[in-house]
Amino acid sequence: MSDNVSNGARSGPVLRGLQHIGATALFAVSLLAQCGPALARPGLIVRQIYNAGARSLIIIMLSGIATGAVLGLQGANLLQRFGSENYLGIAAAFGLLKELGPVLTALLFAGRAGTALTSEIGMMRATDQLTAMQMMAVDPMRYVAAPRFLGGLISMPLLTAVFNVVGLYGAQLVGVQEMGVDRGAFWSQMQSSIALSDVKESIVKSLVFGFVASLIAVYEGYHSDGTAEGVGLATTRTVVASSVLTLLLDYVLSAAFL
Numbered sequence: 001m002s003d004n005v006s007n008g009a010r011s012g013p014v015l016r017g018l019q020h021i022g023a024t025a026l027f028a029v030s031l032l033a034q035c036g037p038a039l040a041r042p043g044l045i046v047r048q049i050y051n052a053g054a055r056s057l058i059i060i061m062l063s064g065i066a067t068g069a070v071l072g073l074q075g076a077n078l079l080q081r082f083g084s085e086n087y088l089g090i091a092a093a094f095g096l097l098k099e100l101g102p103v104l105t106a107l108l109f110a111g112r113a114g115t116a117l118t119s120e121i122g123m124m125r126a127t128d129q130l131t132a133m134q135m136m137a138v139d140p141m142r143y144v145a146a147p148r149f150l151g152g153l154i155s156m157p158l159l160t161a162v163f164n165v166v167g168l169y170g171a172q173l174v175g176v177q178e179m180g181v182d183r184g185a186f187w188s189q190m191q192s193s194i195a196l197s198d199v200k201e202s203i204v205k206s207l208v209f210g211f212v213a214s215l216i217a218v219y220e221g222y223h224s225d226g227t228a229e230g231v232g233l234a235t236t237r238t239v240v241a242s243s244v245l246t247l248l249l250d251y252v253l254s255a256a257f258l
Contacts, residue, residue, distance in 0.1 A: 023223075024215070024216075024219055027219050027222070027223075030141060031141060031145055031218065034141045034145070035146050037146075038142055038143075038147050038150060041143075044143070044147035045147050045151055045154070047147075047151075048147050048150065048151025048152070049154055051113070051116065052109075052116075052152045052155040052214075053113075053151070053155030053158055053159055055112075056108065056112050056113050056155070057162065059108055060159050060163050060166075061162060061163075061166050063104060064101075064104075064163040064165075064166035064167040065169065066170065067096075067100055067104060067167050067170065068092065068166065068167030068170025068171040068173075068174075069173065069174045071091075071092050071096070071171050072088065072170065072172065073174050073179065075091045075092060075095075075171070075175070076088050076174070076181055085179070086181065086182055086189060088175045088179075088181050089171075089172070089175075089185070089189045089190035090189050090190055090194075092167070092168060092171035092175070092190070093190045093193070093194050093198075094194075096164045096171075097164055097194070097202040098201055098257075099250070099254070100167065101163045101164040101167060101202055101206075102160050102202055102205035102250070103205075103246060103250050104163065105156065105209075106210070106213055106242070106246040107243055109152070109156060109209075109213055110213045110238065110246070111239055113152060113155070114152075114217040114239065115238055115239060117148050117217040118217045118220045118221040118224070118231075118234050118235045118238045119231055119234075120148075120221065121144060121145070121148070121224075122220075122221040122224040122230070122231035124140075124221075125221070125222065125226050125231075126226040126227060126230070126231060128226070130144065130222075140222075144222075145218050145222055149215065149218045151214075152210055152214030152217065152218075153207070153210045154210075155210070156206050156207065156213070156214075157203055157206040157210065159206075160202060160205075160206035164202065172186055172187075197257075201253070201257045204253065205250065208253060209246050212245050212246065212249065213242040216237075216238055216242050216245070217238050217242070220241075221234060
């Protein structure tokens with residue numbers, strides 16, 4: 001008897017986790033089915049790109065230049081020990097394009113834009129706006145969830161590109177101005193070593209991370225409890241789930257590209 005109770009207690013979280021994954025997958029299918037009709041109203045999507053992307057630019061640019069500066073400082077210090085400081089441009093470009101750019105952008109996106117999406121849709125649920133739309137035969141998935149999902153999905157690669165460019169500038173600024181790396185060698189070595197496949201990896205990662213972060217944000221907001229506490233818990237789940245999945249998927253994608 002006690003064994004059955006303990007087995008049930010252990011299987012409870014597992015079953016709830018599987019149910020949550022299944023519900024998220026069904027929600028993703030319904031959401032993707034509404035993305036096509038949502039494209040017929042580009043004004044809604046452009047507004048969400050502005051909310052998710054343009055309003056995240058400052059934190060993305062500040063984080064990008066800080067990350068690039070640290071990368072330039074530590075990279076130049078390490079390479080100087082082996083007399084290879086002219087390869088700093090390659091190290092900075094590889095680090096930003098393949099790992100730091102997509103991952104850090106996704107984490108910042110989840111903390112800024114993802115929480116905003118969840119709380120916005122969650123408050124619409126709490127104030128019965130979604131229910132009112134359904135009563136008026138207006139599909140909330142098409143007019144609320146899909147535009148916000150597409151806005152986040154489109155914004156992520158653009159934000160990643162900004163992060164990478166600003167990060168490279170930060171690495172060049174510190175490496176050349178502070179650490180004495182030759183400017184010509186910094187850029188020439190980078191241009192001769194970075195291939196199109198490296199840029200492709202950055203784009204693919206940013207798209208995958210954008211899909212996951214936007215899906216989780218919209219799902220948690222759409223299914224949050226209609227209370228202030230429920231919206232707060234949904235926002236927390238958005239950040240935690242998006243961050244963990246970003247790190248796990250980063251390893252999977254990196255292994256796949258290798």
